[in-house]
Amino acid sequence: VEELRAGADAIAKREKAAGMETGTVRIVAAIESARGLIAAADIAAADPRVIALIFGAEDYALDLGLGAHRVNEASELLYPRSALVVAAAGNDGLVGVSQPANCAGVLAVTGHAINGDNADYSNVGPQVGISAPGGGAPTWLTSTIVEGDHGYYTWSSVLFGITTQSSTNPNSTPPNLSGPAIGGFTGTSSATAHVSGVAALLKAAVPSATPAQIRSFITASVRPHPANGYCGAGQPGFGQCGSGLLDAAAAMNLAVPPPPSGGGGGGGALPLWHALLLAAFALAARIRSRG
Secondary structure (H helix, E strand, O other): OHHHHHHHHHHHHHHHHOOOOOOOOOEEEEEOOHHHHHOHHHHHOOOOOEEEEEEOHHHHHHHOOOOOOOOOOOHHHOOOOOOOOEEEOOOOOOEOOOOOOOOOOOEEEEEEOOOOOEEOOOOEOOOEEEEEEOOOOEOOOOOOOOOOOHHHOEEEEEEOOOOOOOOEEOOOOOOOEEOEEEEEEOOHHHHHHHHHHHHHHHHHHOOOOOHHHHHHHHHOOOEOOOOOOOOOOOOOOOOOOOOOEOOHHHHHHHHOOOOOOOOOOOOOOOOHHHHHHHHHHHHHHHHHHHO
């Protein structure tokens, strides 16, 4: 960004020297690296002269170590350096994963209900890498959870209004509430948010971890699908729902093994993954209390 601004300043001086109107020369910036892709929005807003961005796919792929070539499915566009792409499988209740979750290199997420069974709306397929809490009704296993029960939903921070902190919702109880709140959701999008959150914790705990390592920590530390559920062994969904059910604590233990427990003595420092999880829970509790 700073180099682009310096270039724009140099152009302005040349325009003045040539008697040209300021701003006559425009800039089309080329994005040719992973760092450039991440900073694309800042590059586009760096100077009024920037009128477009172009993408150099070959140089970008070379920067990622993929070889200086494009592939038909354009998967090199979806896997920036030091970033794990996580996407929802879809909410159509089908055997078939939606885009971009079905693209190469993406960690596709399906959703399960409170009893661990695949949720009845969740798309599944061989591209799915993991299942995470999505709420809703189970596909096969009987559940006593009803829609009015909090266990039916996943919960997240929302706004009472639909646009800003000060916007109001005429349908709230009482009417016209504004500001932060807690809302219940179902869907593979909310399941995906769980996986993204665990990926962020893992990256914070192990900053040097590659996208492939973070993916492995997540998918190799799962709890098994319920034996008699839709995704269990010998059931119709077997092999279509990922390696298992997301387990945040197990993933952190795999990435940062806790120290062996010793006898006696006073308390010591918390393991890093404990501290990170406690901080996340404390933030969630704080948000909920404000709702």
